[in-house]
Amino acid sequence: MSLYALQKLLYELNRDPAVQEAFATDRETVLGRYRLTDEEADAMRRDDVGKLYILGVNGQILMHFAAWRGLSWDEYIATMKDALAEHGQVRGGIYAAVDGGAGGAL
Amino acid sequence: MSLVFAGIMSHGPGMTARADRADPAVRDPFFAALDRLRSELEDSRPDAIIVIAAEHFANFFMNNMPAYSIGMAEDYEGPIEDPDWLRIERRRIPGNPDLSRRIISGAMKQVDVAYAEEWKFDHGIMVPLSFLTPRFDLPVIPANINCQGPPLTPLSRAYEFGRAIRAACDAVPERIALMGTGGISHWPATPNSGKINEEWDREFLSRWSRNDRSGLTSYSDEETLRDAGQGGFEIRTLIAVAGACEGHGGEIWFCEPIPIFATSGFAGVMDVSEAAAAKAA
Numbered sequence: 001m002s003l004y005a006l007q008k009l010l011y012e013l014n015r016d017p018a019v020q021e022a023f024a025t026d027r028e029t030v031l032g033r034y035r036l037t038d039e040e041a042d043a044m045r046r047d048d049v050g051k052l053y054i055l056g057v058n059g060q061i062l063m064h065f066a067a068w069r070g071l072s073w074d075e076y077i078a079t080m081k082d083a084l085a086e087h088g089q090v091r092g093g094i095y096a097a098v099d100g101g102a103g104g105a106l
Numbered sequence: 107m108s109l110v111f112a113g114i115m116s117h118g119p120g121m122t123a124r125a126d127r128a129d130p131a132v133r134d135p136f137f138a139a140l141d142r143l144r145s146e147l148e149d150s151r152p153d154a155i156i157v158i159a160a161e162h163f164a165n166f167f168m169n170n171m172p173a174y175s176i177g178m179a180e181d182y183e184g185p186i187e188d189p190d191w192l193r194i195e196r197r198r199i200p201g202n203p204d205l206s207r208r209i210i211s212g213a214m215k216q217v218d219v220a221y222a223e224e225w226k227f228d229h230g231i232m233v234p235l236s237f238l239t240p241r242f243d244l245p246v247i248p249a250n251i252n253c254q255g256p257p258l259t260p261l262s263r264a265y266e267f268g269r270a271i272r273a274a275c276d277a278v279p280e281r282i283a284l285m286g287t288g289g290i291s292h293w294p295a296t297p298n299s300g301k302i303n304e305e306w307d308r309e310f311l312s313r314w315s316r317n318d319r320s321g322l323t324s325y326s327d328e329e330t331l332r333d334a335g336q337g338g339f340e341i342r343t344l345i346a347v348a349g350a351c352e353g354h355g356g357e358i359w360f361c362e363p364i365p366i367f368a369t370s371g372f373a374g375v376m377d378v379s380e381a382a383a384a385k386a387a
Contacts, residue, residue, distance in 0.1 A: 004168060011167050015186050015226060059295025059336070060162030060254060063119075064228075067191040073124060080297045094256065094336045097297050104293075105300025105365030 003056045003092045005034045009044070010057060014064040049076065050083025056092025077104060108276045111150035111283040112351050112376040113143050114314070114344045115237070117159070118289065119229040120367035122193045122236055127366045136371035139360035140237040143373050147238055152283035154202050154245040155238070156209070156271060157231050158347060160253035160288045160340040164228035172220035173259040174267050176213065177248040178206035184227025194232050202245040205280055209247060212274025217267050234287045244283075251346065253288065253339040261323040264342035268349025275350075286347035288340030291333065292369040298335075300365035306333050307361060307370045310341060315356045315374060317348050337369065351376035 009030070012019045023030045031041050043051040049066045053059075066076040081101055090096040125133065147155070164186045166172060181198045189196045203223070210221050225248055227235075235242055249271065251264060259267075275282045290310055291303035313321035322345050330338040356376035364371045 007163075008167060008169070011163050015164060053296075058163065058254060063295040064162070064187050067188045073120075077297060077299060084297055094254075094331070095296055098293060098301070098335075099298060101297035103301055104296070104298045105368075 002035050002037050002040060005036055006040045006044075006052070006055065007057055007061055009034045009036070010052075010061045010065050014061065014068065020068070050079040051087065053080045053095070054083050054087045054090055056090055056095070058093055059095040108282065109272065109284055109350065109378045110152055110281045111147050112347055112356075112378050113147070113284070113374060114286040114347055115140060115143060115234055115373045116289060116367070116369050116371055117230045117233045117287040118292070118294070118367040118369045119187070119192055119233060120364075121233050121371070122229075123191055124366050125193075128364050132362050132364055132371070136360055136362065136364065136373070137237075139373040142359060143375070144238050144240075146375065147283055150283055151281055152244065153280040154205055154247055155283040155285060156247045156249055156275075157234060158249045158251065158268075158271075158284070158286045158343045159230040159234075160343050161230050161250045162228050162254060164226045165222065165224070166250065166252065168255050171252050171255050172250070173252050173263070174217060175220040175222050175250045176206060176210045177201060177225040177246075178203050178210060178221045179223050179225055182225050182227050182246065182248065185232040186226045186228050192229055192232065194236050197242060199227065199235065199242045200245045202247065205245070205278065206247050208278050209271065209274045212277050213267075213270040216270035216273060217263070219270075230287060234285060238285065251342045253342055256327075258327060258339055259342065261325060261342060261345055264345045265319060265323055265349035268346035269352055271346070272350040272352070284347060284350055286343040288343035289337040289369045290341060290344075290372065291335055292337035293335035294337045294368045299368045301335065302363040302365065302370055303334055304363050304370065307363075307372070311358045311361055311372060311374065314344055314348055315358050317351060317353070317355050317376070319348070319352070322348055347376065351378055354378055
């Protein structure tokens with residue numbers, strides 16, 4: 001489980017325009033700098049925000065990343081709900097869904 | 107001098123990013139309460155404002171996470187979020203490094219505080235400032251309590267952090283305003299975003315307005331997570347303001363659930379006047 005490394009990558013992406021630029025132009029090189037599992041790297045390759053949520057990325061880190069990747073608020077919430085239905089409960093961190101992911105304001 | 111103003115308010119990014127989607131019947135009186143905060147803040151003629159916030163990985167990460175940190179920079183940049191998403195333009199906000207240094211030195215006598223000469227603001231500070239100092243012209247001293255990456259500081263220590271800030275403010279000649287921002291119950295950035303435990307919020311804020319130290323600090327993190335969500339861990343910021351105003355009570359001006367803001371909109375103040383202290387004594 002390298003959730004720490006995955007979150008560190010996202011943390012640095014969120015706050016550093018230079019890392020964002022590198023990610024946009026040569027994503028593989030940026031991903032290679034972090035000790036990600038194959039599953040994590042794959043989610044990052046596909047901008048799979050829903051899967052990143054299931055993998056346990058802190059919601060505050062993920063919300064910023066989702067905004068940067070151009071997801072609207074409704075898309076962001078819907079992506080997490082879809083991922084919950086597909087993959088089941090969040091696997092780590094403190095942002096697990098409650099009530100089966102039901103409710104919430106879109 | 108000392109504290110000339112002390113208040114609390116919510117800071118959800120939805121307050122600016124999704125303001126147009128909130129029910130006007132609730133949103134408008136909430137924003138009116140925030141405007142009243144702005145007005146009282148201005149009337150207190152502060153030289154600087156200390157914002158006790160719960161940042162969201164804008165500056166600090168689990169490679170070296172301070173329980174408490176205070177900024178000591180010339181200026182601060184924010185927001186780190188996409189400005190079009192947050193609907194707050196990116197800008198530099200003035201600091202006051204000399205005053206920061208004296209506040210930090212004073213607070214260190216009671217609490218071990220990290221300091222930071224570099225600090226980027228996220229919505230946790232930018233959203234409150236956009237309502238309180240819309241021209242972003244009042245020097246800010248940011249203070250952070252780790253509410254995101256456990257292990258988290260105990261609530262009793264958050265109260266002590268507030269007391270330490272108060273003692274530091276008492277020892278400088280400047281007029282200082284204090285604002286605590288953080289969620290009460292909420293499940294932000296989850297599929298449940300918009301879930302709010304209104305009863306829990308009202309009970310917490312009732313304890314806050316009475317400055318009921320033992321009541322405020324009696325929640326276990328397990329209880330908070332169950333009843334108030336992971337966002338509830340941010341009560342540390344509000345408890346710190348109570349600590350800074352020990353011996354004073356306050357008022358909650360507004361508290362209503364606003365699901366699209368992912369939290370209750372709330373605003374409150376402590377009466378920091380000498381008369382209030384004398385009355386409490």
